[in-house]
Every structure is written in C-alpha cells, then in structure tokens.
Amino acid sequence: MREAEGVPTAFDFFAAGELPAPDLPLAEAAAIADALGVPGDLESLGSQQDQNLLIRGADGPLGVLKLANAAFPEREIAAQEVAAAAVQAAAPDLRIATVLEVGGRPASGRFPSADGELTARVLRFLPGGTLVGRGHLGPDVVARMGSIAGRVSAALADFEHPGLDRVLQWDLRESRRVVDLLGHPDADRHDAIRRATDEAWGAVQRVAGDLPVQAGHWDLTDDNLVVGADGRLPDGIIDFGDVARGWRVGELAVALSCLLHHPGGDPWTALPAVRAFDAVAPLSDAEIAALWPLVQLRGAVLVVSGAQQVALDAANDYAASALDREWRMFSGAVGVPAVVMTALIRDALGRPRRLPTPRGRLATAAPIDLGVTSPLADDGAWLEARFEDLAAASAHEPVAAPAGVARIGSTRPLDAAGVPSVPTAATLWAGPEPLVLAAPWTGAVRDGALHGAGLRLLLAGAAPEDGPRQEGDELVVLPPGGRVDVQLVADDAPAVPLLVRRELAPGWLALVADPGPLLGLPLTEPEDDAALLRRRDAALADVQEHYWSAPPRIERGWGVHLVESRGRVLLDMVNNVTAIGHAHPAVTAAVARQLGLLNTNSRFHYRAITDLATTLAGLLPDPLDRVLLVNSGSEAVDLAIRVAHAATGRTGIVAVGEAYHGWTLASDAVSTSIADNPNAIGTRPDWVHVVDAPNAYRGRHRDAEARRYGPEAAAAIRALPSPPAAFLAEPFFGNAGGVPLPDGYLREVYSAVRERGGLAIADEVQVGLGRLGRWFWGFEQQGVVPDVVTVAKSLGNGFPVGAVITTADVARRFGSEGSFFSSTGGSPVSSVAASTVLRVLREEGLQERARVVGDRLRTALEGLAARHGIIGAVHGAGLYLGVELVRDRATRTPATVEAAAICDRLLTRGVVVQPTGDHKNVLKIKPPLVLPEDAADFFVAQLDEVLATGW
Structure with a gap:
C-alpha cells in the first residue's frame, strides 16, 4: 500500500484484505540470511502472517530469520525493533528477541521476492522453548506471565513512534469489526461466537471511555514467552510483530486468554497473573470491568482469524495446528459469565463488592450448621444420603442454613474436578408444622420470583404464583418437613446456580445478597483464609513451617480424607500420623470417655498404663519386654539415646546418613538429612559418627553394589577409636522415601556394634505397627532383633504418645541413674488412645x-x-x-x-x-x-x- 507521493500508508487490516504469510523457498531464504551476515541451515518455525525460520550453525542456533509480510510498511517494522529495545532497556533481566548486530550493524534489510519486497531481520535466538506445548501451567508460571505483561506495559507506557498508528485485527478495539468481517464457516460456532461477542462488546463499551490507551506488545502469550534456565518460569519475549496502540488492559487480556487451552486451565487459574500484573501496573476499576470481556473477545478473534487463515493458506500448518486450542480458549473464556469473573477478579485484588440485604422478613427459623466443622457431620454422617434433610429433621423446628458457607453434605470424596459445594442461597426447612413464607417487601411476583429493591427473590422448590404482593402477604406455605432454597439475586444478573464451586464462589456470591436476615439469621461474614494464614505467620516462629506456600485450610478429617474449610475433600496420601484413619470413632469415644474419668501423670497407679505397656511388650520379640512411655517420636529417640548412654557408660552414637529422627537436642544430633538441615553433616557433635546412607538407588553404592554398605559400616564401627554406645537407624529407610535397606545390612551392623559392647536401636517411629504389610516391625524384614525400639507417631493416631521398648537388663542399667517419668507420656488418656489404636489395628486387619x-x-x-x-x-x-x-x-x-x-x-x-x-x-x-x-x-x-x- 502506497500513497501517490510514494510514502507508505499505515497498515489497515480492514483495507488490506487477505494476508497469506510469505512462503519463500528455503534456498531463497538462506540467501537472504547469508546476505545479512548470518549464514546457516534453515528450519521453518511457522507463523500466522510472517515467515519465521531458525538459522542453525555448526554449534547450534544462530538466530531467527523473520520475513515480514509484504503488507507491513517499513516504519511499522521499525517500531517493532525500537519497542523491543525499549523493553530490554527497561527490563534488563528479561531476554528480548532484539535484532542481531553483525559487524556493528543490525542484521536487517529489504529484499525482493516473488511476494513483493520484504523486510528481513535476524533476531536474537532465545534458548529454552516457549510455553505453548508445556501442558499444565502452574500458578508460579501463570504469575510470571502476568508480571512480564505488567512490566512490558509499564515499559511501553510512554513509548511513541510513527509506526504505532496501524489498524490490526489483534487490536481489541477492533474485535467486533473483526468478528463481523470474518465470521466462522461452522454455523453453530458462528452463532456462539456472535452471541458472546455482542455481550462482551457491550460490557466493554460501558467503560471504554475510561480505558487508557498506549503502546503494547499485544501478543504476550505462551507462543511468545520463552522459558528460562530453570526450565519452568518464562524470562524471554519474542515476536514484537503486533506492536501498536491499544487499550492498556488488553496486554493482560491477551496473556490470560492463552492460559485457557492448557490442561487444567480453568478461568480462575488466571488469577495469579491478574494479581501479578496489578502489582506492577495497577488496574483501574474500568480496566477490571473490561478485562474478562476482553478475554472473551480475544478468544472470538482468535477463532475467526484462525479459521480464515487456514481457509486462505491451507499449507500453513502453524495456523491449522492452532485451531483446536483457539476454540478451547474461546470456550474457556465464555464458560463462566463475565460478570462472575469480574467479581472474582475484584475479590482476588482485594476490592470485593457485596449487595446489601433489604429489610423485611420472609419467615423465622433457627440456624442450623451444615458446614465443614458442624457436629452434625461427625462420624462420617456427612457421607450419608440426604444428610442435610435428616439433620434438619432432627431439629424438630424450622431451621435455616446460611448462604455462602460451604456445605459438607454437598462435597464428594475422590473428586478430581471439585463438585459445587458453596450455596448461593439459604436453605429453609419447615419443621413438623406448615410454615408460611410472607413477602418481605412490596413488589410483584413474575416468573415465580418476587421483584423489588433491585433484587429478585427466588424460592427454589416452592415457587409462588405470579401477581402483586404487599409486604407481609403470603407467598407460599411450606408443608411439614418442606424444604426451599431462598436466593436473592441482583435484577440485572444472570441466573445463579444454587451451588457453585469454591474457586468461583466469590464471583457468584457478588451477584446475590445474603438472604439470612430475611429468615432471622445474622449476616454471613465471609471467612478470609489468607488473613488467618497471615495471623498464623505473625504468631508462630518462621521455622514452624507449613505445607505449600498457599496452603488450603483443613478443618476436618475422616478415614483417608481431609476436608477444606471451603468444601473440597482431599485424599490424604501422606498422613501416617493417623494410622487407623482420621477421626476414628473408637479413638474419639475412648479418649472422650477417659477425659471424663481421669487424666493425670504416670506416677499414679491406674489400669490404662498397664494395659498399654503389656500390649506393646507382647507385640515385640523376646527379650524386648520393658516399656518407657513419652509424648512423641522425637522424645522416644532422645530417651533411647539416654538409655544407651546409661546402659553402656559411653556417649558415642553411630548414625546413618540421610536420616531424620526428631527435633530434641539428642534426636536432632543424630539426624543427618540435609533436607531438614542443610548443614546437618558438618554440624554433628563429636559424639555422633555417621556412616553412609545405605541408599541402593541414590547412594555411593548403587543397585547390586549396595551389598557393600553393610560390611563398610561394620568396618567403620570396628575402627572407631572408642567403642560406641549404640547404632541407631530406621530399619526401613524412611526419610529417603521408603527405600529398603540392602539385604543383611542390619545383621552386619548389629553384629559389629554388639562386638564392641554397644546397643542396636531401631527407630520404628515411621515404619512400625504394620505399615510395611508383610512385617509388623521394620526390623523383621532384616531378620534381626534390636536392643531398643522406639515407636510413636501413629501409635496415638494423632494423639501425642510414644514409647521406648527395651530389655529388662538395659532398663535396669538405665534405672541405676535415677527415676524416669513423663507428665503426659503414659497418662490415662494417652494410654487409652494408644491401646485403642493397637486394638483397631488388630480387629480391622x-x-x-x-x-x-x-x-x-x-x-x-x-x-x-x-x-x-x-x-x-x-x-x-x-x-x-x-x-x-x-x-x-x-x-x-x-x-x-x-x-x-x-x-x-x-x-x-x-x-x-x-x-x-x-x-x-x-x-x-x-x-x-x-x-x-x-x-x-x-x-x-x-x-x-x-x-x-x-x-
């Protein structure tokens, strides 16, 4: 396109018509690369409207030859280069695909071709690969994408160049025109795109006058973000081909849209990117309102543009391969109403909006708790069919459960997707008598809903007849035991489901008012799990860690399940603390009963301690028949070390590398895992002697060579200048991940330590009590009997109780140093808890x-x-x-x-x-x-x- 004077006009997609990508033969493209000073072998990379080729040299990639579409004027291509340089200057830690310099000059120029004169450039090659084929993108990756988008937007906020004044199909300001122009060849898809475009465009137009306009990249997608050295997080940007002016928030909308085609890329997974962008380039209210509609428009544009490009350029495999993922982006974007996503985004940015509840009374009911921590859900009752109705019937009066509080009866175990469990309505049960529901305000019933005060009152399960109502007029009468869901929805809001997923709950709940006060319930205050976590972090020492950087709040367990406060059931595959299952009713009942009888220290005489000690001793082979009771595994190991010191008159302990035994002074001293303490090996006290971790997979001797660990450890023990008091190890290598010890390892080592007058201590805290299946104790797998055994953790099913079991002779020698007791170790409640666990282990097989x-x-x-x-x-x-x-x-x-x-x-x-x-x-x-x-x-x-x- 050229004006009469020979000056190129700005590119205008709507005037340009069809834009097939250049398709130069490799030989011709290679000649251009050679002319630019970067010769090499060429490999096609694919592009929507340009031609991109990787230039390979003898030692690897040299750069990317980019042949711009002939329709794009030189000044616009120059704008791309200057913009890339501007971003690089503003963000020097990011890798930017700027034009290579060869001999002090940029590797770019104009070249004739069969498609017309083309601008060719060699861009810097960024190793690492893009994110487009990386599968699921985790929250850290998503957040990095949002941060990069924010930084690019900030870098280009004041950027000016004559080449910015162009009309591109990717400019979201033109999205409706693009959809109108291109349409879609599939009639059903065309209609879906048309409806979504009209609705999204209307939402954007309501705030368009308040949306800032500036220069932008407009294509910071998984196609154009390159992964850094860690192989995970992006730190590079390629392809500035869409540089132009546009709505600033469009930079973020484009980045969000590409997330939706990845596995697990549900709309709410985009929130880390929104927060990260906002932290760099704060979003205005208008931009928040426009953001998700723009994501929907971007999806619509991608679908119609991809279909057009494939129809136009059937040989363009790059465009053809993108069709499915472009449809997934569109479908994901429109799968949740924009008003819901907008409210969800506001909530994520700490700017939530809630509808006020109008005055009035529909009925009067007592509150009923059906949430995660409700006593009504104890003992697995929440898994019963009709749990909510049965719980309400037991009240024998009208009751109501609030909206906005996750209902445990709506959750499901073994649920990968997450079923809807957060109610947007209060649920009312009539009780044993009929219950009249009266109009809480003067209004009119239309289509079964009472309208007024900017809201519509819906009674799901008992719709009133249409017609006018005065405040206090009868709406419906619930029969005895009748149930109705009471929902207050904004008049201009779409239909709101009665139950929604916890991830989307803040978005849906922003469209409804709390109906609780209409039933005599207090307003429901949303729980802020993040605030609770901040309180925890402020009160607890930093070293007292928690799983995950943003942990779910767990408030209930049952069997192998953990239940989040927001109503998601998780399968617990890591909690060997609760060996017989969370909230086992036998333990619950036994502990509650004993607390009602007696709880004191072990110096008193009572039955429970005797029963526990006798049972424990009976589970171990002779001569292990003396029991000492403590509170935890750490204390058990600590006490076992003290016992060994006293029994032998020595202090040295031989420990195994890569092991963890506890947090007390002594148990930490023999813990060698660098995962728990990076300085573990170098900071052991001089009385601790460490032998190699007998790890057959990862240790110094691997696979069949692992047989050498036993003889080497035995030789090291025999070579110690002073005889040790004991050898201490887990008989099944737990901290390393359940790695069995090499056959015969403990036989060799126990023999060596006993030769020198020391004791053999088996730390069974993690692996004992039947967990290994074929063996009740880990040492049985090795065919040995230790002198001292420590047990805890699962012994109390989460209750603090541990034990040291040893021989009568060792116990006597320990006793010669004085008496021993633990205030709550072996208390009546601890003993009853542990005895119940041992009984359940046996009875339930x-x-x-x-x-x-x-x-x-x-x-x-x-x-x-x-x-x-x-x-x-x-x-x-x-x-x-x-x-x-x-x-x-x-x-x-x-x-x-x-x-x-x-x-x-x-x-x-x-x-x-x-x-x-x-x-x-x-x-x-x-x-x-x-x-x-x-x-x-x-x-x-x-x-x-x-x-x-x-x-």
Missing part, C-alpha cells in the same frame, strides 16, 4: 490391608514408571512407598523443582502428597492404613494425569 492395598498401589505405580520417564524408581513396601522423580534415568539427576510442582498440581486434583529425601524429589506415600482400593486407584489415576498433562 490393617496390617493385611497394608499388604494387599500396598501391593496393588506399588504395581500400579510401577506401571506409571513404564510410561513416564520422570519416575526413576518406586521404593518401599506395604503402605510406605516412595516415587523417586528424576530428570534423567541414566544420571538419576533429582527432579526437585518438578516434584514440588507435581505435588501442587495433585492438590488441585484432590490429592495431598509431599516430597521427601535429601533432594526433595521423592513423593512420600504414607496414607492411613485404612486406605481402600478405590482410593489407591484414584491416587494413581491423578498422578498419571498430572504426569501426562504437566505441572
């Missing part, structure tokens, strides 16, 4: 379940390993398993970052699991022993999904 379900789980995980190269090995036995993740099976490089991200993604799919090991790359699988087969299968299915679709 949980050791056998650990074997059967554990074998099933391990076999399934090994099947995953055959399909997913990131799994280097599956360790363990019974329900103490470890899935070791590696970046390369040959080198066994730990996949530490990946393990954390996989755990984060599993959480979104309803599974709680955490990494362990010195490299934090082993998924530790230690669920309650009541794990059923369907739950084991669910875990494997979710892990398979995450490994297949990304994290």
Whole structure:
C-alpha cells in the first residue's frame, strides 16, 4: 500500500484484505540470511502472517530469520525493533528477541521476492522453548506471565513512534469489526461466537471511555514467552510483530486468554497473573470491568482469524495446528459469565463488592450448621444420603442454613474436578408444622420470583404464583418437613446456580445478597483464609513451617480424607500420623470417655498404663519386654539415646546418613538429612559418627553394589577409636522415601556394634505397627532383633504418645541413674488412645490391608514408571512407598523443582502428597492404613494425569 507521493500508508487490516504469510523457498531464504551476515541451515518455525525460520550453525542456533509480510510498511517494522529495545532497556533481566548486530550493524534489510519486497531481520535466538506445548501451567508460571505483561506495559507506557498508528485485527478495539468481517464457516460456532461477542462488546463499551490507551506488545502469550534456565518460569519475549496502540488492559487480556487451552486451565487459574500484573501496573476499576470481556473477545478473534487463515493458506500448518486450542480458549473464556469473573477478579485484588440485604422478613427459623466443622457431620454422617434433610429433621423446628458457607453434605470424596459445594442461597426447612413464607417487601411476583429493591427473590422448590404482593402477604406455605432454597439475586444478573464451586464462589456470591436476615439469621461474614494464614505467620516462629506456600485450610478429617474449610475433600496420601484413619470413632469415644474419668501423670497407679505397656511388650520379640512411655517420636529417640548412654557408660552414637529422627537436642544430633538441615553433616557433635546412607538407588553404592554398605559400616564401627554406645537407624529407610535397606545390612551392623559392647536401636517411629504389610516391625524384614525400639507417631493416631521398648537388663542399667517419668507420656488418656489404636489395628486387619492395598498401589505405580520417564524408581513396601522423580534415568539427576510442582498440581486434583529425601524429589506415600482400593486407584489415576498433562 502506497500513497501517490510514494510514502507508505499505515497498515489497515480492514483495507488490506487477505494476508497469506510469505512462503519463500528455503534456498531463497538462506540467501537472504547469508546476505545479512548470518549464514546457516534453515528450519521453518511457522507463523500466522510472517515467515519465521531458525538459522542453525555448526554449534547450534544462530538466530531467527523473520520475513515480514509484504503488507507491513517499513516504519511499522521499525517500531517493532525500537519497542523491543525499549523493553530490554527497561527490563534488563528479561531476554528480548532484539535484532542481531553483525559487524556493528543490525542484521536487517529489504529484499525482493516473488511476494513483493520484504523486510528481513535476524533476531536474537532465545534458548529454552516457549510455553505453548508445556501442558499444565502452574500458578508460579501463570504469575510470571502476568508480571512480564505488567512490566512490558509499564515499559511501553510512554513509548511513541510513527509506526504505532496501524489498524490490526489483534487490536481489541477492533474485535467486533473483526468478528463481523470474518465470521466462522461452522454455523453453530458462528452463532456462539456472535452471541458472546455482542455481550462482551457491550460490557466493554460501558467503560471504554475510561480505558487508557498506549503502546503494547499485544501478543504476550505462551507462543511468545520463552522459558528460562530453570526450565519452568518464562524470562524471554519474542515476536514484537503486533506492536501498536491499544487499550492498556488488553496486554493482560491477551496473556490470560492463552492460559485457557492448557490442561487444567480453568478461568480462575488466571488469577495469579491478574494479581501479578496489578502489582506492577495497577488496574483501574474500568480496566477490571473490561478485562474478562476482553478475554472473551480475544478468544472470538482468535477463532475467526484462525479459521480464515487456514481457509486462505491451507499449507500453513502453524495456523491449522492452532485451531483446536483457539476454540478451547474461546470456550474457556465464555464458560463462566463475565460478570462472575469480574467479581472474582475484584475479590482476588482485594476490592470485593457485596449487595446489601433489604429489610423485611420472609419467615423465622433457627440456624442450623451444615458446614465443614458442624457436629452434625461427625462420624462420617456427612457421607450419608440426604444428610442435610435428616439433620434438619432432627431439629424438630424450622431451621435455616446460611448462604455462602460451604456445605459438607454437598462435597464428594475422590473428586478430581471439585463438585459445587458453596450455596448461593439459604436453605429453609419447615419443621413438623406448615410454615408460611410472607413477602418481605412490596413488589410483584413474575416468573415465580418476587421483584423489588433491585433484587429478585427466588424460592427454589416452592415457587409462588405470579401477581402483586404487599409486604407481609403470603407467598407460599411450606408443608411439614418442606424444604426451599431462598436466593436473592441482583435484577440485572444472570441466573445463579444454587451451588457453585469454591474457586468461583466469590464471583457468584457478588451477584446475590445474603438472604439470612430475611429468615432471622445474622449476616454471613465471609471467612478470609489468607488473613488467618497471615495471623498464623505473625504468631508462630518462621521455622514452624507449613505445607505449600498457599496452603488450603483443613478443618476436618475422616478415614483417608481431609476436608477444606471451603468444601473440597482431599485424599490424604501422606498422613501416617493417623494410622487407623482420621477421626476414628473408637479413638474419639475412648479418649472422650477417659477425659471424663481421669487424666493425670504416670506416677499414679491406674489400669490404662498397664494395659498399654503389656500390649506393646507382647507385640515385640523376646527379650524386648520393658516399656518407657513419652509424648512423641522425637522424645522416644532422645530417651533411647539416654538409655544407651546409661546402659553402656559411653556417649558415642553411630548414625546413618540421610536420616531424620526428631527435633530434641539428642534426636536432632543424630539426624543427618540435609533436607531438614542443610548443614546437618558438618554440624554433628563429636559424639555422633555417621556412616553412609545405605541408599541402593541414590547412594555411593548403587543397585547390586549396595551389598557393600553393610560390611563398610561394620568396618567403620570396628575402627572407631572408642567403642560406641549404640547404632541407631530406621530399619526401613524412611526419610529417603521408603527405600529398603540392602539385604543383611542390619545383621552386619548389629553384629559389629554388639562386638564392641554397644546397643542396636531401631527407630520404628515411621515404619512400625504394620505399615510395611508383610512385617509388623521394620526390623523383621532384616531378620534381626534390636536392643531398643522406639515407636510413636501413629501409635496415638494423632494423639501425642510414644514409647521406648527395651530389655529388662538395659532398663535396669538405665534405672541405676535415677527415676524416669513423663507428665503426659503414659497418662490415662494417652494410654487409652494408644491401646485403642493397637486394638483397631488388630480387629480391622490393617496390617493385611497394608499388604494387599500396598501391593496393588506399588504395581500400579510401577506401571506409571513404564510410561513416564520422570519416575526413576518406586521404593518401599506395604503402605510406605516412595516415587523417586528424576530428570534423567541414566544420571538419576533429582527432579526437585518438578516434584514440588507435581505435588501442587495433585492438590488441585484432590490429592495431598509431599516430597521427601535429601533432594526433595521423592513423593512420600504414607496414607492411613485404612486406605481402600478405590482410593489407591484414584491416587494413581491423578498422578498419571498430572504426569501426562504437566505441572
């Protein structure tokens, strides 16, 4: 396009017509690259409207040859180059695909071609690859994308150039015109796009006059953001081909739209990007209002433009391959109403808006708690059919449950997607007598809803007849036991579901008023889990960590399930503290009964302590028959070390590398895991002697060579200048991820330590009490009997109780130093809790379940390993398993970052699991022993999904 004077006009998509991408033969393109001073082999990269080719040299990529569409004037291409340089100057830590310089000059120029004169440039090649094929994008990646978009927007806020004045189809200010012009060849899709475009365009136009306009990149998508050295987070930007002016918020809208085609890319997963953008370039109210409608418009433009480009340029594989993901972007964008997403975005940015409740009274009812912590839901009652109706009927009076509080009866176990569990309506039950519902204000009933005060009152389950009503007039009469959902919706809002997903709840709840006061209930104050976390962090020492950077708030457990406060049931695959399952009714009842009788210290004489000690001693082989009771595993190990010191008159302890034994002074001294203490090895006291971790997968001796660990450790013990008091180790290597010790290892080492007059201590805190399935105690797998055994953690099913079991002779020698007692170790309540756990383990056959379900789980995980190269090995036995993740099976490089991200993604799919090991790359699988087969299968299915679709 040229004016009469020969000066190129600005590009105008609507005047240009069809824009097939240049398609120069490789030989011709290679000649251009050679002329620009960057010769090499060329490889097509694909593009929508330009031609991009990778230039490879002998040592790798040299740059990207970009042949601009002949329709674009030179000054516009120059604007792209200057804009890229401006962003690089403003954000020097970002990698920007600027034009290469060759011999002190930019590698760019104009060249004739069969398609007309083209501008050719060689751009800097950014290694790392883009995000477009990376599968699921985690919250940290999404946040980085938003941050980059904000930084680019800030960098170009005052950018000016003559080449910015162009009319592009990607300018969201032109989105409706683009959809009108191009349409879609599929009639059904065309109609869906048309409806969504009209609605979104109307929403944007209401605030368009308040939207700032500036220069922008307008294509900061997964196609154009390059991953950095960590292999995960983007730090590079390519393709400034769409540089122009536009609505500032469009920069963010474009970035958000591309998230929606990735696995798990639901609309609410875009919120980290919104928060990150806002932190760099704060959004105005008008921009917040326009943002999601613009995401919808971007999706519509992509779909119609992609269809047109493929119809025009059938050989353009790049455009053809994008059609499916472009439709997923559009579908995801319109899958949630824009008003809901706008309210959700406001809430995420700390600017929520709530509708006031009008005065008036519909009926009077007593409140009923159907939330996650409701006593009515105890003992698994929430899993019963019609739980809510049965709970309400037990009240024998009219009752109402509030809106906005997650209903535990609406949740479901083993739920990967997350069922709707947050009510947008209050639920009212009539009680044993009929209940009259009266109009709370004067208005009119239309289509079954009472209108007035800018709201519509809906009574789902009992619609009143149409017609005028005065305040106090009868609307409907609920029969005895009748139920109705009372919803107050803004008159201009779309239909609001009675139950919504917890992720979308703040968005939907912004469209309704709280109906509680109409029923005599107080206003529902939304719980702020983030504020609670801030209070925790302000009160607790920083070192007292929690799982995840943004942890869910867990307020209930049942069996193998944990329930979030916002109404999501999670499968607990890591909690070996509660061996017999969360909230086991036998433990609950026994502890409550004993608290009502007596709780004191162990110096008093009562039955419970005797019963527990006798039972524990009976579970161990001779001569282990003396029990000392404490509060925790750390204290048990600490006491075991004291016992060894007293019994031998020595202080030296031989410990194993990569082990964790506790937090007390002594148990920490023998803990060598660098995951828990990066300086563990170098800071051990001189009385602790460390032998190699007998890790057959990752240690110094691997696979078959692991047989050398036992003889080497035995030789090290025999070579110590002073005989040790004891050798201490888990008999099944727990902290490393359930790695079994090499056959014969403990036999060799126990023999060596006993030769020198020392004791053998087995730390069974994690692996004992039947968890290994085939063996009740870990040391049984090695065919040995220790001198001292420590047990805790699952012994009380979460109640603080631990024990040291030793021989009569060792106990006597320990006693020669004085008496011992623990105030609450062995208290009546502690003893009853532990005795009940041991009884349940036996009566419910949980050791056998650990074997059967554990074998099933391990076999399934090994099947995953055959399909997913990131799994280097599956360790363990019974329900103490470890899935070791590696970046390369040959080198066994730990996949530490990946393990954390996989755990984060599993959480979104309803599974709680955490990494362990010195490299934090082993998924530790230690669920309650009541794990059923369907739950084991669910875990494997979710892990398979995450490994297949990304994290």
